[in-house]
Amino acid sequence: DVKVTQSSRYLVKRTGEKVFLECVQDMDHENMFWYRQDPGLGLRLIYFSYDVKMKEKGDIPEGYSVSREKKERFSLILESASTNQTSMYLCASSKVVPDTQYFGPGTRLTVL
Amino acid sequence: DQQVKQNSPSLSVQEGRISILNCDYTNSMFDYFLWYKKYPAEGPTFLISISSIKDKNEDGRFTVFLNKSAKHLSLHIVPSQPGDSAVYFCAASKGGGNKLTFGTGTQLKVEL
Numbered sequence: 560d561v562k563v564t565q566s567s568r569y570l571v572k573r574t575g576e577k578v579f580l581e582c583v584q585d586m587d588h589e590n591m592f593w594y595r596q597d598p599g600l601g602l603r604l605i606y607f608s609y610d611v612k613m614k615e616k617g618d619i620p621e622g623y624s625v626s627r628e629k630k631e632r633f634s635l636i637l638e639s640a641s642t643n644q645t646s647m648y649l650c651a652s653s654k655v656v657p658d659t660q661y662f663g664p665g666t667r668l669t670v671l
Numbered sequence: 672d673q674q675v676k677q678n679s680p681s682l683s684v685q686e687g688r689i690s691i692l693n694c695d696y697t698n699s700m701f702d703y704f705l706w707y708k709k710y711p712a713e714g715p716t717f718l719i720s721i722s723s724i725k726d727k728n729e730d731g732r733f734t735v736f737l738n739k740s741a742k743h744l745s746l747h748i749v750p751s752q753p754g755d756s757a758v759y760f761c762a763a764s765k766g767g768g769n770k771l772t773f774g775t776g777t778q779l780k781v782e783l
Contacts, residue, residue, distance in 0.1 A: 563714070590769050592769075592771075599680075600775060601675075601760060601774055601775035601776050602715070602760060602773040603773070604770060604771070604772075617770070618772075649714055651714075659705070659717040659720070660717070662714030662715045663714050664712070664713055664714050665712070665714050
């Protein structure tokens with residue numbers, strides 16, 4: 560059974576803090592993605608990675624960075640959290656293209 | 672610039688009847704389309720997909736129709752069941768690429 564896990568379901572941080580969101584997949588997928596979901600805006604792609612140490616910007620990369628040191632792990636980093644980064648963050652992975660993306664359960668981040 | 676649009680934010684249908692969810696896109700380069708279902712507090716799960724070389728794909732109660740000339744796709748659920756109540760996202764990709772562009776979602780409620 561395919562599995563994408565995210566380190567936290569709920570997270571509360573203060574403005575200016577550095578925030579790490581971790582995602583792990585056990586399907587040996589090459590591709591991994593970070594999205595945020597906001598009401599009325601759907602899912603928007605922040606960053607994706609098609610290989611270890613490779614990354615590409617998505618549609619809304621500003622204020623975020625990513626790290627992929629191992630194939631199974633993809634981290635999203637908020638260098639200095641701001642209130643407008645309060646959102647649901649979803650990680651996904653996929654094998655080859657075009658292909659189904661499998662999603663994790665999401666992390667609800669609140670920045671105060 | 673919303674390239675994938677779901678103009679109905681919500682839809683209510685009676686159990687046993689047909690649910691029709693619609694999606695329009697503006698980018699003629701999109702050639703692969705997917706539907707995802709999302710329950711609250713869970714990540715989206717893949718439902719069904721269609722390549723632009725087809726105009727219909729069926730999987731059990733779910734059928735996706737693609738009208739390339741109108742840049743329109745629809746998801747039909749027959750018969751609708753209460754467990755189908757969820758948010759449905761359509762998504763599109765182009766050129767065999769990794770990147771999915773999602774719509775804003777439609778909340779489906781199937782009533783007894």
